[in-house]
Amino acid sequence: MLSTRWALETFIGRLAALSPLTPDDVEALSALTIEPVRLRGNFDIITPGQEFHDACLIVSGLVARFIQLRDGRRQFTAFHMPGDLADIHRVATPLAGSSLQTLCTTTIVRVPATQLKAVALASPTITHAFFAYAAVDAAVLAQWAVNAGRRDAQSRMAHFLCEVAIRSEQSGQGSREEFILEASQGQIGDALGLTSVHVNRTLKALRQSNAISIDGRIIRILNWPLLAAHGDFDEGYLQLLEQARAA
Numbered sequence: 001m002l003s004t005r006w007a008l009e010t011f012i013g014r015l016a017a018l019s020p021l022t023p024d025d026v027e028a029l030s031a032l033t034i035e036p037v038r039l040r041g042n043f044d045i046i047t048p049g050q051e052f053h054d055a056c057l058i059v060s061g062l063v064a065r066f067i068q069l070r071d072g073r074r075q076f077t078a079f080h081m082p083g084d085l086a087d088i089h090r091v092a093t094p095l096a097g098s099s100l101q102t103l104c105t106t107t108i109v110r111v112p113a114t115q116l117k118a119v120a121l122a123s124p125t126i127t128h129a130f131f132a133y134a135a136v137d138a139a140v141l142a143q144w145a146v147n148a149g150r151r152d153a154q155s156r157m158a159h160f161l162c163e164v165a166i167r168s169e170q171s172g173q174g175s176r177e178e179f180i181l182e183a184s185q186g187q188i189g190d191a192l193g194l195t196s197v198h199v200n201r202t203l204k205a206l207r208q209s210n211a212i213s214i215d216g217r218i219i220r221i222l223n224w225p226l227l228a229a230h231g232d233f234d235e236g237y238l239q240l241l242e243q244a245r246a247a
Contacts, residue, residue: 032115
């Protein structure tokens with residue numbers, strides 16, 4: 001079972017991979033409040049328009065960032081996995097972030113924005129690391145926008161699965177060959193702008209091409225070059241080269 005301490009250390013490790021941290025920086029970040037909250041699936045952590053003064057550190061499960069239309073439909077704009085800090089923008093303002101919903105039973109830590117702001121103001125290197133983390137977050141958002149707006153259904157799905165695979169590997173929750181995706185086909189559809197029926201049809205087509213196999217929530221990528229080519233996927237926007245150099 002993943003622990004709150006593991007999640008915090010994973011987040012700090014990601015910061016250090018993006019921008020060098022001093023031992024004092026690591027100590028200050030390690031002292032952040034980490035009291036876990038367990039939430040049921042399909043729970044709105046932050047509702048549309050709500051002022052929220054915390055950032056959410058994901059300990060286990062899966063969280064989606066979303067925008068909700070007037071008729072109630074939702075477009076997911078990012079998935080946050082264990083070890084991710086959702087909405088780091090709240091360091092600047094409680095109104096900067098998007099709404100958040102759990103996709104399955106999930107444990108989070110609500111980290112007060114005041115604490116994050118305090119450690120950033122006390123250390124230029126932490127401030128830079130936060131900027132870098134937010135930049136990757138923005139790069140993911142840009143890719144999701146292109147995915148929903150310009151790629152066809154198979155390309156959208158392939159790109160999405162490649163990203164989830166890489167990020168699962170990065171956090172130690174799987175590998176690019178096999179990972180667990182705790183999202184229903186309807187939730188995947190809300191991420192890709194597809195109906196549940198279209199999601200099912202698209203996954204079937206990728207299975208028939210021998211790019212992937214599916215066993216319940218387990219996704220296996222059988223032919224990475226083929227899937228990456230389907231999705232025009234280039235992992236550079238995730239800035240994993242920086243992480244590899246820092247390791």
